[in-house]
Amino acid sequence: MEEQGTQVIARAAALLRAIGSADSGASTTELARQAGIPRPTAHRLLSALAEEGLIDREHTTGQWSLGPELYLLGAGAADRYDITEQSRDIIDRLARESGESAFLSARRGDETVCVYSQEGSFPLRSHVLHVGIRLPLGVASAGLVILSHLPDNDISGYLARTDLVSRWGTEHSEKSVRKRITATRRNGYAVNPGLLVEGSWGMGAAVFDRGGRPAWALSLTGVETRFRAERRLELGKLLLDQAHELSMRLR
Structure with missing residues (x-):
């Protein structure tokens, strides 16, 4: 169970990094490919991240981008890094x-x-x-x-x-x-x-x-x-x- 939880965190982090690398948003399929994750799994994790405000999804295009909660977290880390x-x-x-x-x-x-x-x-x-x-x-x-x-x-x-x-x-x-x-x-x-x-x-x-x-x-x-x-x-x-x-x- 602990190993499964670690894998989920690693996959979520890979998706966040992939979104951060995209110049103007990316689709679920693109992010799944970049992160090396099956598309259904990627969609499930992306939806969970969106519920926490860590990412956003454009309703018209379906593309994902970084969300407001990440901005707040990043502002807190900025002083150090x-x-x-x-x-x-x-x-x-x-x-x-x-x-x-x-x-x-x-x-x-x-x-x-x-x-x-x-x-x-x-x-x-x-x-x-x-x-x-x-x-x-x-x-x-x-x-x-x-x-x-x-x-x-x-x-x-x-x-x-x-x-x-x-x-x-x-x-x-x-x-x-x-x-x-x-x-x-x-x-x-x-x-x-x-x-x-x-x-x-x-x-x-x-x-x-x-x-x-x-x-x-x-x-x-x-x-x-x-x-x-x-x-x-x-x-x-x-x-x-x-x-x-x-x-x-x-x-």
């Missing part, structure tokens, strides 16, 4: 000086979640990231740079229990991810050379908490032509400088 106010000027500076889209992502277990963004002045943009999207560690520049700065044992444990290939392709095999980890550790910053969407590049630098753990990441995204080799060196230095400033600020 939200660093948006401390980092807002840094994100704005990244966007202004690079011309690219700048993002702040937070580590949440085996994932990163984008929590703040600022558009740059360059008219062509990558639309891979948006506030609320969740991606596994090792996927996109933010997830890669955080994973790269974890201890070796943590990296090995994560890669052993995680299948990135089935959803993200062969470029996310353990061998490929470890190769990018080596490059990230050498450079200090991570590079995503269009692995999620062709022609859409990203770069990221880790931000560390008071204990020296990689808890957040700053990243820049844009079109491939804006991320040539020479400019990557400039953007990498910019990211590392700003990530260091934010890490010092948080300490």
Whole structure:
């Protein structure tokens, strides 16, 4: 019975994360697929979450979105976990000086979640990231740079229990991810050379908490032509400088 209760909580949490990752709501079928749950079970759990005010359902479209009770709970947790106010000027500076889209992502277990963004002045943009999207560690520049700065044992444990290939392709095999980890550790910053969407590049630098753990990441995204080799060196230095400033600020 205790195991069943734990499974229900895990499934409900998976559905909430899936809703949070959706840009403008999602259907029951979509959420069930993302959470890996049978559709009838997903519908039953979604209905129960809605009764508690944790999610809402649009009557005309049937799509689910996060509800008011989650906002209240989130406001209570913000004082402890939200660093948006401390980092807002840094994100704005990244966007202004690079011309690219700048993002702040937070580590949440085996994932990163984008929590703040600022558009740059360059008219062509990558639309891979948006506030609320969740991606596994090792996927996109933010997830890669955080994973790269974890201890070796943590990296090995994560890669052993995680299948990135089935959803993200062969470029996310353990061998490929470890190769990018080596490059990230050498450079200090991570590079995503269009692995999620062709022609859409990203770069990221880790931000560390008071204990020296990689808890957040700053990243820049844009079109491939804006991320040539020479400019990557400039953007990498910019990211590392700003990530260091934010890490010092948080300490």
